Amino acid sequence: MNERARVPDLDERELALDTSRSYIVQAPAGSGKTELLIQRFLALLGGVDRPEEIAAITFTIKAAAEMRLRVFAALRAARNEPRPDALHEARTWDLARAALERNDALGWKLEESADRLRVQTIDALCMSLTRQMPVLSEFGAQPDVIEDASMFFAEAARDLLETLEEAGKPDAADVAILLEHLDNDAAQAEQLIATMLAQRDRWLRILRHNCDRASLEATLEEVRRAAVLEARALWPEALPCPDDGDVDGWIAHAATFLTAKGEWRKRSSATAPMQEDEALRSALSTVMGLPAARYSQDQWEVLGAILRLAPRAAAHLRVVFARHGRADFMEFALAALRALGADDAPTDLMLVFDYRIRHILVDEFQDTSHSQFELLRRLTSGWEAGDGRTLFVVGDPMQSIYRFREAEVALFLQAWRDGIGTVSLAPLRLSANFRSQAGIVDWVNASFARVMPRAEDIDGGAVKYSPSHAVHPAAGKAVHVHPFFDGDALGEGRRVAEIARETLAEPGRDPGKLPSVAVLVRNRRHLDEVAPRLREAGIKFRAVEIESLGHRPAVRDLLALTRAFLHPADRIAWLAVLRAPWCGLTLADLVPLGTDRNLTVWEAMRDETIIARLTEDGRRRAVRTREVLARSLAARRRASLRDSVEGAWLALGGPACVESDTDIADAETYLDHLESIEEAGTLGDLANFEASVEKLYALPGLGSPDCVQLMTIHKAKGLEFDTVIVPGLAGGGGKDDRELFLWMETPGSSLLLAPINPAGSSKEPLYELIRRLDKTKAGHEAGRLLYVAATRARRRLHLIGDAKRDDDGAVKEPSSGTLLRKLWDVVRDDFAVPGERRRQRGEARAAVPPARQGLLRRLAIERSAYAIPAAAAWNAPPEARARDEIEFSWVGDTARRVGSVVHRWLQRIADDEAKGWTRPRIERELAAIMNELSARGVVEGELAKASARVIDALAKTLEDPRGQWLLGPQTHARNEYRISAVIDGVRRDLVIDRMFEDLAGAWIVDYKTSSHEGADLERFLAGEEERYRPQLERYANAAGKPGARRGLYFPLLKGWREW
């Protein structure tokens, strides 16, 4: 209750439950937005006709699962438990109760069909749309999802580049222009196009704009003028300057005051005061870098080519996707957009689903991409206030950190200002922080008001800080800054270990539990010095998605085995297999095996004269390995590749060679991955496979869950810890790649485009202008990243950075783009500790510690014997043969089919006791027989011949006295008699063609439609008898008539054998 009193934003929270209105909610870190979403969801349930009318969209699958879980928990509580006393819980209970009443009244059975609760990621939503609209989405049928489509992007890029050789096609000319621009570097072109395809949702939208030269150049002029006006506004009145309209004059003017690098030139008394003005300097620098008013001829030519090629590349990508039957999520999003129809002709979802979506809730709205935003716009098109349909979007622009996944924070700001499409959104701002102690919240309030931009700027992606109020009271010193100097990564690593040790010695929040500690970094490599120091200090940690799986020794060994298995001439892989711990050959023993380059290593291993040159120990090891590999190579492509590799790994003793249980788990991850990629027991493209292994992460250590967690800040989003340590503040972010073309949209939403710089040319002003804008956005995001890191902490926050000093010992400003630079105003004083510049090291430290450089780790084979665990006990029956092997002979399709039709006819004739059946009657059945043969699969061209044979066989039988006897009236006659019998312990189903009794006793007869050309029919028939004796033997026994006479009848030959 006490706490409730301190919640400052109760009114906003209550408003958010008004289900008749649409809202956009800014929910800063720790403000409990999930709870709010759940309450709103429950409130909506109480008022809809079908639960499917509400769509809740989350950012991750995990978040969707959690939200669903909590909604159901609330429903269960309302069903089974009394109304709680606490205000907030009671509110949830009431809402859930109302939802249940609705459920019961309308017979939803919600509690039993969880799927009716539409809480899903945007990807899942898109997929459900495209699944139900195969034609409108233009998929035809839902393709499979591929998470990482980069190899398809590359394939599409190659396909596009290959059109170069299709003379006369317009694409060919454009590709030529592009290649020429890139110095004919096809590999680079491929990579640039592939990168471009990865973000096609952004530019496909852009390219719908008017991209003709005149309008682009008009925008260019607009941009130039705007830059000049900005500089003009800051320019001291007292000093002379060119006219506002004289852009080129201003460019020259700026250059007289600034150096090429954009710094002030030497001070003069006249300019001295002006030189204090950083804003002016920056504005002048922008002016100085302004591009020319028009595209150059070359620029325009290549831009034109790129703009024409871009959609072609996307088209090629669709073909590639279709070829593989798979598509990435972006393609699903684009398809979903198509399916929803154009603005003027929206698809009526009522007809598709039999219900309409009436309410949408979106979580993490700050990380929405353009295509997702567009999707929301289309889903809500035509919605109006008060029509019973609402949109509810929640997010925190201060936590928008997914630019690299196309998140665009400007969309949040824009929605805040203008709503989405036709829906206007009432803004609500939450401010209570239920997570961190007041010390942290206060520090964050004070600091981030300075770290984040002072003014909001939608196009620049600048988000203003919005303060929070702590619900928890202060609890001791919250934030610690740890300064280091001159690249002392080692020192930082040690400090992290110290902090972790001290923190773990404190009591945790819950009795018996340790406090939770996380080390958060912007970039994985900032942990390079942390993990070893923790290990040295004996502190257990889990590195979540930090280390590439492909770097684990156990995985590398498996990869070596895989490659060796796939290709006997892959020398590196084979040598690696011999060097791996399970074989462990010394360098000396490797030399004889590897010296002759004209032999594969595998050939050398089988050459006894070469083997003889090994040491005795080496020989034993090599021969043991040879035996295992010989066995798996002999059976290659019988089992799956995974099984072959795992089998060899086990047989070699792979599991005995690993260093920890985690390695075994990593090995399993690798093998699973191999299995998911392999095709028909081999790999389609080894290079792609190896690249994909690089992209997997090794499992975090299997330590206890409450050990120290190491992860990236991105990964930590949505989590919280008692203590958060952020080292490596002075480290850079990722690299920034060049793109084929860049664009910007002006506030008036006109478009400016720039092609990539030509090979070798210095920076083109136009491209750089737009790139700078991008950099500004990245700079803003860095500030937000820092906010996310800082707000993960409940009790303590440790910030660790490294500053450089100059020769005089003065601390230099951290380089731009680092988190430390962002925070510099706040922590500058913490770094003002006296000290000297550390002299750089003389020789670089050896990367591999000298003591380990020559080590060979290997299995002590004699001491590693193991017992094979027992197999399950059961009596395996003998293997069932697919069929009677004598029937197996491949006599040719048509002959076999003629045989089956003849059999079927003989059955029919025998059923009639041959009454009325004559050659002419058979001949009249020609059409039927052809039909039957067709049905059996005889092809057109052979029908005439085949049907003639059938007729021949039947007619001959009817004309043959033996045939008449056989098919005619008999006692106890049976045709196609089906019996089952146990033969050699296996059940077999048998079909006896004909069985009857006459004076001689019982007969068992089989028809054989064999034909025979040439002389000596008798010998042929004798051979056939020999062949089919066992078969008839079985028939007789199974029919319980071991004494029956056996007969073989050959309709085509009028042949007969009996015994």
Added chain:
Amino acid sequence: MLERLAQGHEARITVVTPNRRLAQSLGSEFAALQRSRGREAWETADILPFGALVARLWEDALYSDLAAGMALPLTAAQEQALWEEAIHATRYAESLFSAGPAAARCRQSWQLVHAWRLSLDAAGFPNEDARAFLDWSGRYERATRARRQTDSARLPDVVAPHLGHAALRKPATLVLFGMDIVTPQMRDFMEAMAAQGSEIVQAAPPALRADVKRVELTDAKDEIETAARWARSRLSSPPGEGRGEGNPPRIGVVVPDLASSRARVQRSFANVMRPDHLIAGEPAALPFNVSLGAALSDYPMVADALLVIDLASHESTFEHASRVMRSPFIAAAEAEMDSRARLDAWLRKRCAPVVKLESMVAACGSPHAPRASSLVERMTRLAEFRKSGLFGPKPASEWAKAFSEALRIAGFPGDRALDSAEHQTLDKWHELLAEFATLERVTGRMGFNAARERLRSMAHEKIFQPEARDVPIQVMGILESAGQDFDHLWVMGLTDEAWPLPARADPFIPVRLQRAAGIPQADPVSSLELDRRITHGWTTCAREVVFSHPRMCKESELSPSPLIASIAQSPVGDLELEGFTTLREAIRSAGVVETIEDGQAPAVEITTRAGGTGLFKDQAACPFRAFAARRLEAQPLETPRPGLDLRDRGTLVHEMMKAVWTRLETRDRLVAMGHEDLDQLLGACADEAIARMRRTRADALAGRYAQLEHARLVRLADEWLDVDRGRDDFEVVALEEKHAVTFGGITVDAKLDRMDRLATGRAVIDYKTGECKTAAWMGRRPDEPQLPMYALGRNEDVVAVAFAVVKTGEAKFKGISRVANLIPGVTTIDKDRSPAAKRYRDWEDVVAGWRVELEATGRAFGQGEARVDPKRGKDTCKNCPQPMFCRVSEKAPFGAALDNDGSVDE
């Protein structure tokens, strides 16, 4: 029911099941009953799925006087082809992703339309997707009508009117067994049967009183493993009544979504039932069977057959060709395994990613190519056959023959003895070819590519599983479990999202129509009802039933299905599992690892030259790398890439510059030459450079791309010559000259790009098309020892070493010289800005330093120094192909100390 069946054929009872699986399992049960009564033989019981019954009746009609009027049902492939044709005939075809999968979807919808008697009337089809289907199905229907064809969806309606005919053999009693859903079409059919005198009886398996448990396990993997251990534990328990003494009990394991987890299930069960199955010499008899199968095209033999056909096409990717070369299903694959691999490795350096069979065959004819004569001979014949046998439009049956012939030429399926599964696969493949041949009844003639694609997609659609022996443990999907009974049953994966199955209406038919017809999948409430019935069925079909659900999937938390949530959760311990060790654990716990010192290989036996200067470069970068690459020839296999790679492009520039200066010789001549003459000269030089390159990379340097490359070379050289023109007088005295040099006892060939005679001495020059720094010559373990080696090795008076940077927009010299101003951009050591230059006083000092380093490097290599010591850690290893061999990650785990990127403070 089984009792009545046991009366034999006289009783004329037929049992109809919803699927083949249940028919088989009833058949086995019936057999078990008979055997338990001591019988060795009995009349086979007539148990079959509904579709098979209809097909049998249709065949009866076909062999009667009704024959002439009977429509023929299409095969699945024929149906597919007709649907595709229907789609292609409409305006939708153009925008659709691909018609094949869409056609497959249509076939499902078409089944629904007939099974549920939905009326295809435009008024009821208001939305675009449904209208498209209406259009397509209209066309399809007309096409089949015109040819007097029908399909499995319509067959019951085709047969029903004729049921009265005597030739159609109807049972006296028809038992519908375990039918959870009876569609209107089935009902009508049954009514028609009844009208003809068959007694129709509904039957269900007898309800058992089961001990039902619910367990929660960590994740899907844990579920499968635990279920496998459970099944193993139950294997030795006594069977239920009627199964016969001494027989194992019937154990069922139901896995929803079996199609996607089949491989994992198969493996986990195998590991548990027979821990050593992967290393056992002969294939193990395993007591379980996993239903479903894989696509026929996923069977290695079939996949390779398709690749052979691919190879015989106009062109195929190198990777495909390479797979054929390494395939065990080609004749003489065993005998030539190594030589084919070597040939493949050799071709990789020369081929483009897309190759023509003819040009590959031509390449194999090179005297340098490794011999694999049987393979090459077959490829040659295949190439010839291609020209004669694989051209032009043909009917499908002709293609089937041609494909068979291509495979015969390739020696498919190889010399290795086939095992039972491979035999069956081969049979299936032949069947597929035969079925393919019958496509001509609907498709007419087609070209090679169309035929190949069609065959490929048929192989992809055909799900196949080699037959196995009778086993006690059956692993199956949800639908197959219906109606079966067991002694022990485990149903896994029952989370709230998976069960009840989410309602999924058919997208081509308006939902309203589907709901009105009562199709359960179209409506959440009726779908729930159906799944509730199935759940109840499980709880009564065995003596012991275990339901399980995973707690986690990746990072998400999951809940149990509401349909089982009311069953109290039992701890796993209650399952009474036998103890069990995996082979992995056994091996791991017995393993003993030792660590020995082994950084020194035997000294090199010096006989001949050891290669090029790259040896010193490798040794300096990392001793192990030099050992691997230079003594064991550990070179990576190459992957053919389109166009030229960096190295090729560098080589081209070298060739170009060589050609240019071979002609020009002196700066005087350069300066004197007029524009036009120079242009002409450059053009000729580019021609020459490209012609040389084509000798090894013919495929990569052709057509328009070659023209562009030609233009680039001319441009680059032109730009470069401006630099040379701006120098003092010089004469080029050597080009691409090889020269033996010896350091530390190791003699290698130093190849020099170019040497100029200046007024005061000579300059050695190395063309560079990428990054380069003079610092690469300095300090310990120099990165680029080539120029120093050359400079030291020549006894001439070298006064400058320089990189000539030949790069668009960046043409310039970089280097150091004895005295200043010899060449623009080349400075004396005291002016060099790299930090490493600080250690040298003057030119002589530099030269002396080189000698010391190079001697030491050569000696180290000669002595066998092979420690894993990458000079700059991660950076050095970045482009090195050896990490799996040198095991660097084991020696410097988890980035420890690998952060040292050698960057120096500025």
